[in-house]
Amino acid sequence: MTNPTACLLIIGNEVLSGRTQDANLKFIATRLGEIGIPLREARVIPDVPEVIVSTVNEVRAKYTYVFTTGGIGPTHDDITAECIAQAFGVPWEPHPEAWALMAAHYASREPPAEFNAARQRMATMPRGAALIRNPVSIAPGFIIGNVHVMAGVPRIMQAMFEELAPGLRGGVPVQSRAVHAWGMQEGRIAEGLGAIQARHPEVDIGSYPYYRENGGGVALVAKGTDAAMLDRVIAEISDFVASLGFTPVPGEPA
Amino acid sequence: MTNPTACLLIIGNEVLSGRTQDANLKFIATRLGEIGIPLREARVIPDVPEVIVSTVNEVRAKYTYVFTTGGIGPTHDDITAECIAQAFGVPWEPHPEAWALMAAHYASREPPAEFNAARQRMATMPRGAALIRNPVSIAPGFIIGNVHVMAGVPRIMQAMFEELAPGLRGGVPVQSRAVHAWGMQEGRIAEGLGAIQARHPEVDIGSYPYYRENGGGVALVAKGTDAAMLDRVIAEISDFVASLGFTPVPGEPA
Numbered sequence: 001m002t003n004p005t006a007c008l009l010i011i012g013n014e015v016l017s018g019r020t021q022d023a024n025l026k027f028i029a030t031r032l033g034e035i036g037i038p039l040r041e042a043r044v045i046p047d048v049p050e051v052i053v054s055t056v057n058e059v060r061a062k063y064t065y066v067f068t069t070g071g072i073g074p075t076h077d078d079i080t081a082e083c084i085a086q087a088f089g090v091p092w093e094p095h096p097e098a099w100a101l102m103a104a105h106y107a108s109r110e111p112p113a114e115f116n117a118a119r120q121r122m123a124t125m126p127r128g129a130a131l132i133r134n135p136v137s138i139a140p141g142f143i144i145g146n147v148h149v150m151a152g153v154p155r156i157m158q159a160m161f162e163e164l165a166p167g168l169r170g171g172v173p174v175q176s177r178a179v180h181a182w183g184m185q186e187g188r189i190a191e192g193l194g195a196i197q198a199r200h201p202e203v204d205i206g207s208y209p210y211y212r213e214n215g216g217g218v219a220l221v222a223k224g225t226d227a228a229m230l231d232r233v234i235a236e237i238s239d240f241v242a243s244l245g246f247t248p249v250p251g252e253p254a
Numbered sequence: 255m256t257n258p259t260a261c262l263l264i265i266g267n268e269v270l271s272g273r274t275q276d277a278n279l280k281f282i283a284t285r286l287g288e289i290g291i292p293l294r295e296a297r298v299i300p301d302v303p304e305v306i307v308s309t310v311n312e313v314r315a316k317y318t319y320v321f322t323t324g325g326i327g328p329t330h331d332d333i334t335a336e337c338i339a340q341a342f343g344v345p346w347e348p349h350p351e352a353w354a355l356m357a358a359h360y361a362s363r364e365p366p367a368e369f370n371a372a373r374q375r376m377a378t379m380p381r382g383a384a385l386i387r388n389p390v391s392i393a394p395g396f397i398i399g400n401v402h403v404m405a406g407v408p409r410i411m412q413a414m415f416e417e418l419a420p421g422l423r424g425g426v427p428v429q430s431r432a433v434h435a436w437g438m439q440e441g442r443i444a445e446g447l448g449a450i451q452a453r454h455p456e457v458d459i460g461s462y463p464y465y466r467e468n469g470g471g472v473a474l475v476a477k478g479t480d481a482a483m484l485d486r487v488i489a490e491i492s493d494f495v496a497s498l499g500f501t502p503v504p505g506e507p508a
Contacts, residue, residue: 014460016293017428017477018284022276025298030272039270041305042298044279051295074441075461076448118444153463174271187328190372194330206268207329209407223271 003171003225004064006032008042009055011080012070012152015044023154024069031161036171036225037065047071052083060087060147065168067161070152072141074118080149081142085126088144098123098131098140105138133163143167172225177234180210180219180253181246189218192240196233202226203233210253219252257425257479258318260286262296263309265334266324266406269298277408278323285415290425290479291319301325306337314341314401319422321415324406326395328372334403335396339380342398352377352385352394359392387417397421426479431488434464434473434507435500443472446494450487456480457487464507473506 008028014020022044029039040063045051052071060066071080085092102123106115122139132141132148134156141150141160150160186207197205203224210216220241222233238248262282268274276298283293294317299305306325314320325334339346356377360369376393386395386402388410395404395414404414440461451459457478464470474495476487492502 013458013477014462014475015279016283016296017287017430018280018282018293019430019460019475020462021280025269026272026275028272029270033271039272040300042270044296046294073461073463074444076444076451077460113441116441116445118448119441121444122441153465155465176271176273187367187370187373187376190328190330190375191370194372197330204267206273206331207327208268208274209327211407211409221268221273223267 003174004037004169005040006037006065006067007059007063008039009052009059009066009068010042010044010070010152011047011052011068012044013046013077015070016046024152024157027154027158028067028069028161031165033174035165035168036173037168038174047077047079049079049083049086052080053087056084056087056147060145064146066147068147068149069157072122072139072149072151074122074139078121081121081125084144084147084149088126088147090127090144092124093127094120095123095125095129095131095142098125098142101131101140102138132160135159135163174223174225175227175230176221176223177230178219178221178252179234179238179241179248179250180217181241181248182217182253183215184218184241184244184246185209186218188244189220189241192244193220193237196236196240200229200233203229205233205237217253221252257428258291258423259294260291260319260321261313261317262293263306263313263320263322264296264298264324264406265301265306265322266298267300267331269324270300278406278411281408281412282321282323282415285419287428289419289422290427291422292428301331301333303333303337303340306334307341310338310341310401314399318400320401322401322403323411326376326393326403326405328376328393332375335375335379338398338401338403341401342380344381344398346378347381348374349377349379349383349385349396352379352396355385355394356392386414389413389417428477428479429481429484430475430477431484432473432475432506433488433492433495433502433504434471435495435502436471436507437469438472438495438498438500439463440472442498443474443495446498447474447491450490450494454483454487457483459487459491471507475506 106113129142241248360367383396460475495502
């Protein structure tokens with residue numbers, strides 16, 4: 001059985017302008033790997049309706065799961081929900097459950113806050129959407145088809161992801177093993193490492209140089225779904241590293 | 255005159271698996287904005303030849319400039335240069351200038367290092383490529399057509415970007431002005447802010463909540479190419495914030 005696949009859409013001018021450092025890709029990629037839904041692509045796209053609509057339609061046809069972050073707040077540039085309704089060809093309308101949830105939330109504030117038009121936008125969703133609970137700040141995300149729409153604020157996104165994760169049909173978890181060696185250079189090991197990769201096409205071997213003030217080294221990482229095979233491959237890599245006169249240290253460098 | 259546009263391709267399984275936090279998008283987006291070449295899209299794609307080839311061909315037709323990071327080292331998963339040769343339909347072959355540069359570099363090491371097959375891969379490029387000098391670790395990047403191929407290691411990528419930047423034909427620099435206010439909530443200001451945005455369609459107004467241990471606020475950012483207009487818009491936003499009883503503070507929050 002092959003694993004399901006995923007694509008992440010990071011929606012927001014602020015990431016493309018360099019104002020905001022994305023902090024969601026790494027979290028989502030890691031968590032998806034753990035539940036056996038490898039992330040195959042991520043795109044950062046602007047708050048432009050045609051771009052959001054066409055991108056959502058392209059990737060939802062291509063991948064098992066699509067996740068989006070950003071653009072579901074109350075302001076004028078929060079257009080993700082509308083665009084996704086358009087992509088699915090369904091009305092963008094008040095969602096009764098979200099509406100009730102948010103009306104109650106603003107009423108219960110001390111002093112009560114107005115559930116105004118801007119806040120009502122956050123309870124307006126594509127028809128047929130299922131809510132993703134938001135334990136941090138109430139305004140929910142939603143699921144429609146294979147598209148999972150989450151907030152862009154990392155703390156809220158992470159909480160939403162953990163809410164939706166139990167409902168995902170994952171595959172075999174992707175595991176990883178690493179070894180590193182100080183003083184080693186990629187150019188020294190590349191050929192031998194390539195030979196090991198060629199012998200184990202079912203394992204994904206990566207080579208990542210690292211740099212410290214007083215020098216550097218290379219970390220070698222094997223990823224795959226067969227734990228015993230990963231152990232064998234990382235042992236083979238360690239032997240190879242040692243054969244070149246370097247000291248293989250298990251794990252990633254500190 | 256409309257500004258030229260740019261797309262960034264971040265090439266590497268390590269970013270999609272969550273192993274590595276991308277640190278290049280923010281730098282490139284910021285620098286491109288400064289030289290008037292707004293970044294319109296970024297994609298993170300895996301080390302899979304068909305994906306790299308088809309993505310490069312799609313985006314180089316769509317944007318004025320394409321930048322890539324990652325996949326130009328000496329190891330088996332460094333396949334960016336080959337794939338870009340394939341995308342352009344030209345041979346992937348030893349680049350005489352890069353070859354001479356790197357041969358001399360390894361010969362001059364103390365003790366001399368071997369310019370082996372793996373290292374020779376880093377001097378093998380699409381025919382017709384122009385080099386991007388690498389003052390950090392010698393192995394150059396390259397330019398072919400409108401595609402600019404850089405290393406994935408941030409320190410090296412940044413040095414390469416500064417080497418190629420003077421050759422880019424930029425447009426009017428994108429500038430930004432910000433104001434923030436503690437205690438403010440997006441839901442309070444969204445409607446008024448939307449009205450200001452509607453009056454100034456040539457300015458891009460963004461609203462970004464921020465969170466601290468003891469509370470939070472909202473930062474409001476205006477971006478555009480007309481400095482005097484940005485000053486007027488940010489003054490208008492500040493007046494609006496003050497009219498709601500919050501204290502507008504110039505700039506982004508600390």
